[in-house]
């Protein structure tokens with residue numbers, strides 16, 4: 028369980044997040060949605076401690092995460108897997124070394140155990156026979172998969188994904204969404220996904236919060252999202268032709 | 279001015295982070311070895327070529343400016359040696375390395391910043407500043423003096439070949455000249471300067487890259503700034519160090 032309480036964040040005087048409070052439950056794919064620039068990435072990075080918040084609290088279970096020092100944060104970060112928007116694979120390392128990196132940093136496993144774990148994770152995301160390639164030699168979809176493999180290598184309790192299917196073709200995008208959903212169930216993770224893609228919202232959104240200009244305007248599930256009376260949310264949701272059609276059909 | 283002070287403050291804070299205790303020393307060792315190759319070994323070529331031609335030009339210019347029978351010709355060798363040791367092999371090489379190594383460091387680290395690789399490192403409990411920058415600083419501090427020594431030798435050889443080929447000095451006179459009134463402290467002075475310059479190039483360029491915000495345009499800008507600022511600082515410290523070390 029991750030709890031965000033009254034979080035404010037500004038950059039050089041510009042308010043980016045205003046009084047955000049929300050709870051994310053385990054075993055669920057939680058979505059943060061909103062137009063680009065609405066503050067999704069900043070919120071996610073604030074939760075991970077990559078941005079210091081101006082005020083407010085971020086709790087991981089019973090630990091007040093944003094008040095811990097580097098070592099304290101590190102203890103909890105051990106349990107976090109992250110899929111960054113740009114994949115963030117290390118350019119200078121091979122696929123295998125990338126997935127191995129967190130194991131090297133956080134565990135004292137033997138080299139054989141690490142190799143075994145690396146192969147397990149790569150297999151789990153259907154990446155085979157590319158262990159010795161460099162990230163620059165992979166397609167966008169493969170990079171995301173390798174990044175997911177790296178994110179789950181330590182068996183994390185929390186999984187954070189920033190726009191996991193941006194820049195992918197529709198089919199790869201769906202596959203990545205499904206993979207994240209499956210992994211969340213399989214390892215009972217608390218997963219938070221940033222997205223502006225209505226397909227993944229309708230597919231994955233067990234719990235959704237909607238951000239607009241750094242304010243949480245709405246919270247609910249995918250079944251509720253088509254029937255909200257929040258205007259800005261409706262503008263966002265029904266910008267998509269398919270969603271419009273769905274609503275018309277229902278009416 | 280205020281901007282400059284706040285930038286300087288950020289630079290000092292970054293250095294503090296760079297020099298905090300490393301978590302896994304073994305990984306740093308591997309990184310340092312790699313950086314020695316990337317930043318040091320791979321610069322041998324350019325330093326050799328430039329030193330050779332600079333040595334040649336310095337010798338010819340010294341020769342043509344002292345075409346006066348009062349001066350014995352071996353002074354050409356001496357002049358060539360001293361210009362190379364005192365200025366060329368430390369300062370000019372540093373300026374060239376600022377262009378090559380500095381832009382390389384700033385764009386590498388800057389790209390890692392905008393593609394969130396630095397965030398990824400932090401998430402894996404790694405002190406990213408130290409992990410990315412310390413190996414580069416150690417590698418250049420260790421390797422740049424080697425480059426300077428190479429530059430001195432190659433420069434003098436370049437001068438010798440050019441002088442003899444152009445017929446402005448005999449081989450014997452040149453060799454006599456480069457040994458005449460040799461002051462070993464000049465080498466020390468040159469190496470001390472090299473160490474300062476290496477630190478300036480690496481830390482200033484890394485600083486420019488580490489705090490990039492935005493996209494590839496900003497990375498390009500950071501890399502230009504890295505070259506400009508480290509070159510200016512090299513020129514400034516050249517004056518300061520010369521005053522401190524030679525007066």
Ligand SMILES: Nc1ncnc2c1ncn2[C@@H]1O[C@H](COP(=O)(O)OP(=O)(O)O)[C@@H](O)[C@H]1O
Pocket residue numbers: 038043061062063064065066067068069070491
């Ligand atoms: N490091 C930063 N410094 C200053 N402003 C930032 C920074 N990161 C994000 N912002 C601003 O915060 C706002 C929200 O950005 P972001 O969270 O990236 O949006 P998105 O919802 O598309 O992920 C934007 O207006 C952006 O310009």
Ligand SMILES: [Mg+2]
Pocket residue numbers: 067068069112189190
């Ligand atoms: Mg974003």
